[in-house]
Amino acid sequence: MxxxxxxxxxxxxxxxxxxxxxxxxxxxxxxxxxxxxxxxxxxxxxxxxxxxxxxTSAFAVDVTENWQSEFLQFLLFVGATVFFLQRGSPESKPLDDPGRESDEKQKVAEFSTADSPAWARVRGWRLSLYSRSLSLVMGTIFVLSWLTQSVTGAVAYSEQQMHDLQDPVTWSQYLLLPDFWSRTLQNWQSEFLAVAAMVVLSIYLRERGSPESKPVGTPHAATGVEG
The missing domain is CATH 1.20.5 (Single alpha-helices involved in coiled-coils or other helix-helix interfaces)
Structure with missing residues (x-):
């Protein structure tokens, strides 16, 4: 090869x-x-x-309303799986191991190895920041996408208003309108449903060879076990 x-x-x-x-x-x-x-x-x-x-704002709002919901989904999933558990799901940590875990288990500072990331080998603000870097980046992308959705949505809504010979709206006014929240929540509910379905269905169903599934012969009650 x-x-x-x-x-x-x-x-x-x-x-x-x-x-x-x-x-x-x-x-x-x-x-x-x-x-x-x-x-x-x-x-x-x-x-x-x-x-x-x-x-156009019409295209931008359609794109970003999906982006913000996707990154919110993974932001919440990454954060929630630190503390919340689900018996039998490979998406959950073992039931006796909630929380941030010990430095030894996380292989940071004096417990790091030669090939550990540089910021994982030192204590202080760099380790603290790097320890939460995934959720910080996901959260930043979510906020920026949601902000972009709101701005482009306000522009698109105002353009339609003027087309209908009605007054345009400001950004702050648009944030209170049903159009903004309908666009937002119709995406959020589908993302939350998909995550919940994955967490629960993976307790009882299997996909051979996938790391998102438990091994086919693993008992339903086994938690935090991936294929």
Missing amino acids: TARRSGLRRNSLSLFFGALFVAALVGQAISGVALFNEEQRSAGLDPIGIGEYVT
Whole structure:
């Protein structure tokens, strides 16, 4: 196996989902501009090209309302699994091991190894920051995505208002409108349902070879065991 093929195989999971993301985003842009132009024609307005469409607030709000919910999902999942447990689920830590865990188990500071990340080998603010870096980055992306959704949503809503010969709204006014919360909560509820379903279904169901599943023959009550 060549070095290139070996590298592709070692990173195939991220490449697979990266390719799916790009394909889905392109598909969303193509179908979105088609729908947008249908509405333009019905209103007696000129259609636009896909290049112009992807710079519109209509496209941006549709994209970011999904992004914020996805990153919120993983932010809450990462944080919740530190303290909350689920008997029988591979998504949960063992029932006798809630919390942040000991330095020895986490292999930090004096318990680190030669190949541990540099910030895991020293105490102080760097270790504290690195110990929470995943949730901090997820949280930052969530906040920025949600903020972008609110801003572009306010612009898109105001454009529709003016098209209907009504007054536009400010950003702060938009945050109180049903349109903003409907867009937000319709995504949140689906994300929370998906996580809850994964946690519970993985207690009783199996997927051979997947690290997200317990080994096929593992008892239902086994907790924190991955395939």
